[in-house]
Amino acid sequence: MTILLSDPRVAAVPVHECGEPLVALDASFGPARALVRSGLADRLAAARDALPPGIGLRVLEGHRRVADQRRIIEWYAGEVRAAHPDADAPEVERLTSRFVSPVAVAPHVAGAAVDLTLVDACGDELDLGTPVDATPEQSDGRCWTAAAGIGADARAHRDLMARVLGGAGLVNYPTEWWHWSHGDRYWALRTGAPAATYGPLERARTTGAGAAA
Template structure:
C-alpha cells in the first residue's frame, strides 16, 4: 500500500532529533504510550532541530493574534514499531466499530478495513526510501488550546469537530467548510487558524487529517511540488 509521496527521493540533511521543550504544551499522558505502544527508550516528544524552530515560530505567530492560544502537541516522533502497533490497533478498533470480529474477517473485509485505515496511517515500512512521516522526526500532530490566562487556571482544548486519529470523513480538513450552523462554522474557523499558523513557518497539512503537519519529509515535498525531501527515517 505505497503512497504517491513515497516516490520522492530523500537527500538526508542529518539534523538531530531534539526534545520538544516544556514551554511548548504537550498532551500528557501520551495517548499511544498509554495504550502500551513500544517506544522502548525513545520518546514521542522529539522532532528534528529545524522542525522545533518552525514550531516555535508558529507558536509565536499564533500568540501575536491570540495571546491566550497555544499550539498543543499530540504526537511527534514515532518509531516504526509504534507505527505498526498503531496501525494494528486502529484496524482492530475500526473492525469493532462495525461489530466485526477480527478473527472472523474474510480477506475482502480485511482489505476493505485496511484501505480505510491507510487513508490516515502511513505504511510502517522499514525501507529507507519510504519511511513513515512520523518516523522522520519531521511530522507532528497538533491542536489548539486556550491557555490558563483565559480559563481561570485550567487549560482548555479547543473542539475541532473531530478527535485526532478519527477514521472518518470528519477528519478531512475542510469537512465543515460548507456547513452553515454556528458550531460547524466555528470548527472550520479553528481548523483554518491552525493551518494558517502552521503554514506560516513552512509546514504543510496532510490532505486527510486536520491535525497532521510536516516539513521536509516526503509528504511535504509531494504537496509542495519539491523534487527532494530532506528528512528520512530515524531508526
Template sequence: MSPKPWLKIAIEENREPLLPIPGDRFALIDPHPYSALGANYAERSPFWLRASVLGRLLRAQAQLTLLKPGYRLQIFDAYRPLSVQQFMVDYTRQQLLADQGLTEEDVDPSTLGVVNEQVYTFWAVPNEDPKQPPPHSTGAAVDLTIVDASGQLLDMGSPIDEPSDRSYPDYFLGRSPVAHQNRDLLNQVMTAAGFVRHPNEWWHFSFGDQLWAWRVQVPAAMFGRYALLDLA
C-alpha cells in the first residue's frame, strides 16, 4: 500500500473551532449513514466543520443557487473522529470480503492484501500519528452531493463511498454524459469556493488540510487532527 503523497505535507495548525453545518442552508442526511451502522461520534456531530471551511461551503451553496435555483448541496459526512474512521475502514473491509464469501479469519494473506489495497484507495488510514491525520478528522473535509429543487438526488453515476473505479471523478467521461455533467457541476461550485477534490472520490472535497495544501502547492496545511486540540 503506497502512502498518499500529501501526507508528507507539514501542518501549521491555526486552531479554528468546529462549527455546526446549518440544516436550513443545506440538505443533511438523517439518519446519518455511519451512525446507522453503529459508528459512535460521542459528543461530536458528523455535520461539523472548521469555521473557515464552513464559510467556504456556504459560498459553494450560494454559487450553486446562482447556477441552479432551488438546488442544494446534500451533506453526507464532514467531521469524523479517528474511532469512526477505524470503524468504517473495518466495515468496508468486512463487506468486500463478504462479497467473496470470506471473513478475515479464513482469508489468506495475499487476498487480504488485495482487499486492503482496495479499501485504502478510498479510505484514509486511521493513523494516530499527528503528522498524518485522516482528512475528515481535521474538520476540513466534506463528503457531499446535490439534490434538485424537488429534493431528488442528481445522478452521479455511483453512490458515495463505493470502493470501485466508478468513484473516480472522471470515470463517466464518455460513458454517461448526465453523470459526468452532474459531477462537474459539484466540482465547479466547490472549487469556485476554494475547495479541492480528492483524486479518487467524486464526492470528497477539502480546504486547509494536507490534501488541499498538496493540490494547491503551498508548503503547509492549516488543519491537523481536531481531537488533539483544546478547542472545545
C-alpha cells in the first residue's frame, strides 16, 4: 500500500537535526545549481557515478522555501477540487499530497529532496514517460513510478534511476517518478530509521559550493 506524505505516520517521525548545510550542486547536475543538504549532494554524486557512460542526472529543484511550498499546495489543491468536486476537506488534503507535501513534513523544505531526470551526453532529457511535475490528473496517473501505460524505454529509464538512486540511499515518492529524498521524515518511515536527520531549513545555512564534483 502506498504511503502518502499526508499519512499521520510521516508526521509522527521525530526529527534529530544534524546541522548539515545547504550546498549548491555543481554544473554537472545541470544549470539549476539546486541547493541540497551536503550529505545528499554526496549521495547524488555517487548515484551519478553509477550511471552508464553517456547518461547523467539533471537536478531541476532541491531546497524549497516554505512560501513556495504553500503556493504550490494552494495551486494544486484547486486543481484537485475541480477534478474531484465531491471530495471533502480531508480527502482533498490526501489527494493533494500525492503531488505536493504538507509543509510540516515537506522533504524539499528540509533540503532533503530533489526533483530530477536523466539526460544523454548532449544534455537532452531521456524518455521517462511523462514530463517532470506532471500531475496525476494531467498524466492520467502515469506520473506514478510503477505506472502502467508507459513505453519500454521509459520503464527502463525509471528502473535505471531507481537502481542508482536507491543504491545511493535515496527513496522515491511513488506518485512522482522524479522525486527522491534522503534524511527526511518520509525517508525515515520508509527505511525504518529511528528519526529524520534533516528538518525544515531556511537558506541562511548555506555554503557556496556543493560536495558533488
